[in-house]
Amino acid sequence: MRAILTDIEGTTTSLSFVADILFPYARAHLPAYVAAHPAEAAPILAEVEAAEPGDPIATLLRWIDEDRKATPLKTLQGMIWADGYASGAFTGHVYADAVAALRRWHAAGVALYVFSSGSVAAQKLLFGYSDAGDLTPLFSGYFDTTTGPKREAASYAKIADAIGVAADEVLFLSDIAEEIAAARSAGMEALLIDRAGGAGDIATFDEVSV
Numbered sequence: 001m002r003a004i005l006t007d008i009e010g011t012t013t014s015l016s017f018v019a020d021i022l023f024p025y026a027r028a029h030l031p032a033y034v035a036a037h038p039a040e041a042a043p044i045l046a047e048v049e050a051a052e053p054g055d056p057i058a059t060l061l062r063w064i065d066e067d068r069k070a071t072p073l074k075t076l077q078g079m080i081w082a083d084g085y086a087s088g089a090f091t092g093h094v095y096a097d098a099v100a101a102l103r104r105w106h107a108a109g110v111a112l113y114v115f116s117s118g119s120v121a122a123q124k125l126l127f128g129y130s131d132a133g134d135l136t137p138l139f140s141g142y143f144d145t146t147t148g149p150k151r152e153a154a155s156y157a158k159i160a161d162a163i164g165v166a167a168d169e170v171l172f173l174s175d176i177a178e179e180i181a182a183a184r185s186a187g188m189e190a191l192l193i194d195r196a197g198g199a200g201d202i203a204t205f206d207e208v209s210v
């Protein structure tokens with residue numbers, strides 16, 4: 001493999017860090033953040049209102065509760081989390097086996113990329129302020145839903161094009177079967193990870209040979 005493309009939530013990072021730490025932090029700070037940053041928030045609120053007419057703050061809070069992977073929500077969450085990471089309210093959870101494997105693969109010359117529904121800014125924060133320190137030097141690039149939905153093959157074809165590596169030389173890792181199917185449709189190798197040790201192809205990054 002010349003490149004590895006990884007999902008975050010459920011793959012490098014626990015579901016509970018996202019659901020129990022990140023989302024509640026964004027929920028609690030969203031109204032005050034929007035009030036304090038009107039210029040930055042305005043285009044995001046306009047996009048939310050265009051998608052669902054009504055009070056955009058109420059819509060955003062509901063989208064958090066529904067775990068909606070909507071780009072404007074993800075953009076705003078990334079902005080809010082920046083304060084949380086910078087103040088030390090939390091650090092980014094990355095499984096120990098993922099940290100070790102990412103370091104090993106990087107040292108072996110495999111190019112590492114991220115594809116997550118979280119915004120690129122949020123991805124850089126999570127790995128930059130990770131429990132294991134700054135992991136961003138390991139990554140060659142980041143992709144989010146501005147490239148396309150994670151369950152559509154075209155998104156993976158675009159990523160392969162963008163990184164300049166043939167799709168069949170890219171390995172994608174994710175905890176979501178539909179994402180794995182989309183990556184395979186685009187010609188990538190792909191492994192379904194189930195960190196609970198259930199029906200996935202792998203349970204940890206230790207099982208991946210490159």
Ligand SMILES: CSCCC(=O)C(=O)COP(=O)(O)O
Nearest residue numbers: 007008009116117118122123
């Ligand atoms: C990296 S941002 C935090 C996680 C997040 O908001 C998210 O939507 C993660 O989705 P993924 O595609 O990584 O499963």
Ligand SMILES: [Mg+2]
Nearest residue numbers: 007009010175
């Ligand atoms: Mg995931």
